[in-house]
Amino acid sequence: MTPRLARTALMLAATSLMLPACATAQTAAPAARAAAVPLDQVRARPAEDEIIYFVMPDRFENGDPRNDTGGFSGGRLGHGFDPTHKGFFHGGDLRGLINRLDYIQGLGVTAIWFTPIFKNKPVQGGAGEESAGYHGYWVTDFTTLDPHFGTEAEFREFVDAAHARGMKVYMDIIANHTADVISYTEGADRNFPYRSIADYPDQAYTPVVPAAERDVKRPAWLNDPQYYHNRGNTTFFGEDSVMGDFVGLDDLATGDQRVIDGMIAIYGSWIDRFGIDGFRIDTARHVNPEFWQQFNPAMLERARARGIPNFTIFGEVAIEDPDPGSIARFTRVDRYPAVLDFAFQATVRATVAGSESPALFDRLYAGDALYEGGEAMARTLPTFTGNHDMGRFATFVRQANPQADDAEMLARIKLSNAMMFALRGVPTVYYGDEQGFVGDGNDQAAREDMFPSQVASYNDNDLVGTDATTAQSNFDTAHPLYRQIAELARIRSATPALRRGRQVMRHYGREAGLVAFSRFDPDTGREVVAVFNTSATPVSGNVIIDRASSRFTALTGPCPATHRVPGSLAVALPAFGYMICAAQGE
Ligand SMILES: [Ca+2]
Numbered sequence: 213m214t215p216r217l218a219r220t221a222l223m224l225a226a227t228s229l230m231l232p233a234c235a236t237a238q239t240a241a242p243a244a245r246a247a248a249v250p251l252d253q254v255r256a257r258p259a260e261d262e263i264i265y266f267v268m269p270d271r272f273e274n275g276d277p278r279n280d281t282g283g284f285s286g287g288r289l290g291h292g293f294d295p296t297h298k299g300f301f302h303g304g305d306l307r308g309l310i311n312r313l314d315y316i317q318g319l320g321v322t323a324i325w326f327t328p329i330f331k332n333k334p335v336q337g338g339a340g341e342e343s344a345g346y347h348g349y350w351v352t353d354f355t356t357l358d359p360h361f362g363t364e365a366e367f368r369e370f371v372d373a374a375h376a377r378g379m380k381v382y383m384d385i386i387a388n389h390t391a392d393v394i395s396y397t398e399g400a401d402r403n404f405p406y407r408s409i410a411d412y413p414d415q416a417y418t419p420v421v422p423a424a425e426r427d428v429k430r431p432a433w434l435n436d437p438q439y440y441h442n443r444g445n446t447t448f449f450g451e452d453s454v455m456g457d458f459v460g461l462d463d464l465a466t467g468d469q470r471v472i473d474g475m476i477a478i479y480g481s482w483i484d485r486f487g488i489d490g491f492r493i494d495t496a497r498h499v500n501p502e503f504w505q506q507f508n509p510a511m512l513e514r515a516r517a518r519g520i521p522n523f524t525i526f527g528e529v530a531i532e533d534p535d536p537g538s539i540a541r542f543t544r545v546d547r548y549p550a551v552l553d554f555a556f557q558a559t560v561r562a563t564v565a566g567s568e569s570p571a572l573f574d575r576l577y578a579g580d581a582l583y584e585g586g587e588a589m590a591r592t593l594p595t596f597t598g599n600h601d602m603g604r605f606a607t608f609v610r611q612a613n614p615q616a617d618d619a620e621m622l623a624r625i626k627l628s629n630a631m632m633f634a635l636r637g638v639p640t641v642y643y644g645d646e647q648g649f650v651g652d653g654n655d656q657a658a659r660e661d662m663f664p665s666q667v668a669s670y671n672d673n674d675l676v677g678t679d680a681t682t683a684q685s686n687f688d689t690a691h692p693l694y695r696q697i698a699e700l701a702r703i704r705s706a707t708p709a710l711r712r713g714r715q716v717m718r719h720y721g722r723e724a725g726l727v728a729f730s731r732f733d734p735d736t737g738r739e740v741v742a743v744f745n746t747s748a749t750p751v752s753g754n755v756i757i758d759r760a761s762s763r764f765t766a767l768t769g770p771c772p773a774t775h776r777v778p779g780s781l782a783v784a785l786p787a788f789g790y791m792i793c794a795a796q797g798e
Pocket residue numbers: 274275276277278279280303304305360
């Protein structure tokens with residue numbers, strides 16, 4: 213969840229899993245997937261080897277219409293199911309994810325991160341402003357699944373099926389807040405303005421819980437208002453950023469040892485019970501560092517004890533700035549093993565959706581020294597170009613270039629993907645980007661359905677690279693972006709330099725244009741050169757390379773066969789073009 217947003221927040225026929233005739237070679241994975249991948253082999257992989265697919269289960273595939281209302285009674289304001297409204301449940305579930313594992317794996321991804329699946333308060337919000345917990349961030353019961361998504365047995369089936377395919381499973385978790393159940397006896401007329409510690413050193417507001425919701429939270433200790441800050445709504449500024457309620461969501465007293473121990477017990481249990489591979493942690497910047505200093509090491513220890521040596525934790529520190537200093541702090545002070553790379557996102561947005569100088573990349577990567585562990589940790593940061601809160605990269609391209617035609621949209625998006633897969637960090641694909649989705653904006657507008665949508669504001673969107681609309685099922689393995697991502701994933705997975713290699717920035721100018729990097733194989737030291745053109749016109753130029761690199765093989769793009777002279781490569785790229793070139797041995 214990010215501060216700028218108020219988080220208002222078909223049964224598959226067996227034949228629909230069959231691949232279209234035009235599917236690329238990689239998408240024919242099912243045939244090659246005869247035997248299950250041994251689980252210890254999956255768990256032995258370090259974080260930097262992964263490629264992540266980030267999916268919102270409610271919007272991905274409806275595998276079981278029987279759970280669409282989650283067993284809750286009442287109309288849409290009771291159970292939260294209304295597939296025509298972008299702020300309500302649409303019916304997607306774990307069965308749908310299981311049914312679509314071929315599609316996900318065909319993209320070349322190796323890990324699946326999905327928005328929270330814990331039991332939520334189905335509907336929140338004042339009269340006329342209601343929306344549903346389809347996104348999963350309004351938890352009431354942290355110990356079990358939301359029935360809209362399925363059963364614990366189905367979750368176990370999903371985890372086991374992903375593991376058998378060699379894929380990891382990352383859960384999205386929240387420790388900052390619960391659903392909005394607590395209100396206050398004072399201040400309703402002014403929407404509960406934040407009351408500071410200096411003004412109210414002890415009790416700031418008098419908490420009240422409606423009788424019907426007195427026992428709604430699990431574990432039971434969460435029903436006691438003393439374990440919340442109860443200081444009113446955050447304005448995302450200073451003290452209130454940590455201690456205020458996020459649009460009314462009950463902000464946990466994360467400085468209280470009972471809360472710390474309680475959260476460690478809750479999430480440790482999910483590791484123990486399901487053997488999942490990692491956590492993405494929501495709203496990390498809205499919790500005090502002392503909480504994370506205990507929580508994160510406890511989760512890593514819990515996973516090690518469960519036989520999961522490379523358990524992955526990455527925090528959401530939503531600060532959209534090419535300068536990584538403020539997100540890197542969380543790896544040093546808050547003991548985060550990794551953070552989502554918002555700085556990479558901001559840099560790619562500025563240079564590829566926008567037209568700022570690629571010099572921003574120099575500033576970005578100079579900041580790798582700021583992370584705990586420096587460049588080695590930076591290689592484990594999940595990189596992304598858009599998400600469910602800020603919006604999709606395609607949307608940023610359209611906003612920055614309203615006149616761009618489909619070819620230019622496609623070219624800019626492909627360039628951003630090439631950067632994400634060739635440069636340091638763990639590529640993280642937001643579901644639907646591979647189908648050319650272009651949301652109207654952020655938050656609800658960026659959460660389109662992959663299965664046939666009934667939301668009018670989604671279905672009138674002009675998708676990139678296809679004539680399809682979101683009114684249809686969009687699991688097209690022949691979509692140009694699906695195919696590009698599958699190709700980039702194959703290259704990355706086959707090239708250790710791109711996953712684990714040191715990175716050196718080789719070239720950039722004051723204006724949009726050529727930008728080049730080298731990556732080095734961690735074992736052989738052999739160089740891989742990645743060159744991009746961020747400008748709308750063809751460019752050519754000379755790029756510094758290792759003097760030992762003389763002959764090149766194209767992994768993708770118009771790579772020269774040889775160096776120009778020792779230490780220099782002459783390159784030429786079309787508008788928004790890219791090349792990834794591997795130096796050969798002597
Ligand atoms: Ca369903």
